[in-house]
Amino acid sequence: MPWNFPFWQVMRFAIPTLATGNAVLLKHSPNVTGSAIAIEQLLVRAGFPPNLLTSLIIPEPEVAAVSEKLIADPRIAAVTLTGSNRAGSSVGALAGRAVKKSVLELGGSDAFVVLDDADVDAASTAAVKARFTNSGQSCVCAKRFLIAHSIAEEFTRQFVAKTRALTVGDPTAPDTQIGPLSRADLRDQLHLQVEKSLDQGAQLLTGGAPIDRPGNWYQPTVLAATGPGVTAFDEETFGPVAAIATAADDDSLVTLANSSDYGLGLSIWSTDTDRAIAVARRITSGAAFVNTIVASDPRVPFGGTKQSGHGRELATAGIRESTNVRTY
Structure with missing residues (x-):
């Protein structure tokens, strides 16, 4: 997750992900490590089990290798990234290689x-x-x-x-x-x-x-x-x-x-x-x-097309990204 809105960017995916029964491994931007730890502590204080959201504090030179191992791990079901096109391209390729779902929000113009x-x-x-x-x-x-x-x-x-x-x-x-x-x-x-x-x-x-x-x-x-x-x-x-x-x-x-x-x-x-x-x-x-400026709002889906990424966050569409549709 990126540094520019270090609490909101995490909460917008973490809340629906946890609410639908998943756990989260969070790799936050290195210049907002304090925010990452605070979010982890906040969820525990709110009554969530410890480690249901775990912050990964990884030295920057090791991030690429650790990310590749994590995405390939069979216990990891999906990956979401908000960040640069370079990072998104890399993570998306790793997810594709592992045949795993990804949500990529990669910025815009x-x-x-x-x-x-x-x-x-x-x-x-x-x-x-x-x-x-x-x-x-x-x-x-x-x-x-x-x-x-x-x-x-x-x-x-x-x-x-x-x-x-x-x-x-x-x-x-x-x-x-x-x-x-x-x-x-x-x-x-x-x-x-x-x-x-x-x-x-x-x-x-x-x-x-x-x-x-x-x-x-x-x-x-x-x-x-x-x-x-x-x-x-x-x-x-x-x-x-x-x-x-x-x-x-x-x-x-x-x-x-x-x-x-x-x-x-x-x-x-x-x-x-x-x-x-x-x-x-x-x-x-x-x-x-x-006649209004673009904004993210929990009530409406958020996400991009072309090089801005794929998948959606927020609203019903964002919640469903954290699930698989099952037919009975």
């Missing part, structure tokens, strides 16, 4: 599509929240902002102004809206993606550099003139960087939205709900949200 009849003020306000929540460190953060030509200038003006107004600071302070990134290597990778995008023709509208202060800080950044072939459009940017692209009409916006290896979530904005749904039906994603 969600499209935030604004049609020409949208409420620009509402859409731009939501766009800032959709991109910069958790300092942009979320698979369901909107990352590609695809705007109809006729409203692109006004949307961009408002989006940039609202991005510049974000409060960057101590994440424990109540008024802070942007905190640091989790690790220095992730900040450096994000900056490299921005620099590559600028070299490829993107335009820097605000931000674009690390912040010179102790910790792994990066300026809230907006890039314009992106599209297929630009790194910030093609890759997942796991931090506070937004990529704007424009298109002439609905058909072109659909083409842009589908021009991605990822297919997790979609947020689409229009004053005509039927039109928004019609456009959403033509875009491949695990979920579509109309």
Whole structure:
């Protein structure tokens, strides 16, 4: 499980898995080992038998070998992973080799599509929240902002102004809206993606550099003139960087939205709900949200398509991932 929501990411699979009669071996991210241990202790305090959920504390150089042995073990029935495409590809291959079920949630580059009849003020306000929540460190953060030509200038003006107004600071302070990134290597990778995008023709509208202060800080950044072939459009940017692209009409916006290896979530904005749904039906994603930002909610299934993974978490669909259908 990943570090970005270290309790929620575990609970969303652990609760239905345990409730359907399974036990769990948890390998959490190494920078949130304290959360892993706390979850294990919490379940015991709640009355679950000891070791029904067991945290595996494994030195990083040994993770690949241990994972392979675990997945191959006949006592292991299935595997679920939330993380990078590299890790997901490896775990999925091991599960396939062992003929075992897997649920893979591998991140995304969600499209935030604004049609020409949208409420620009509402859409731009939501766009800032959709991109910069958790300092942009979320698979369901909107990352590609695809705007109809006729409203692109006004949307961009408002989006940039609202991005510049974000409060960057101590994440424990109540008024802070942007905190640091989790690790220095992730900040450096994000900056490299921005620099590559600028070299490829993107335009820097605000931000674009690390912040010179102790910790792994990066300026809230907006890039314009992106599209297929630009790194910030093609890759997942796991931090506070937004990529704007424009298109002439609905058909072109659909083409842009589908021009991605990822297919997790979609947020689409229009004053005509039927039109928004019609456009959403033509875009491949695990979920579509109309006039609101993409979010995970225990009441609705969560998961992706294409390189964003397969299988579902949450809701009835997620509970059934932890079971086999049996016919009597």
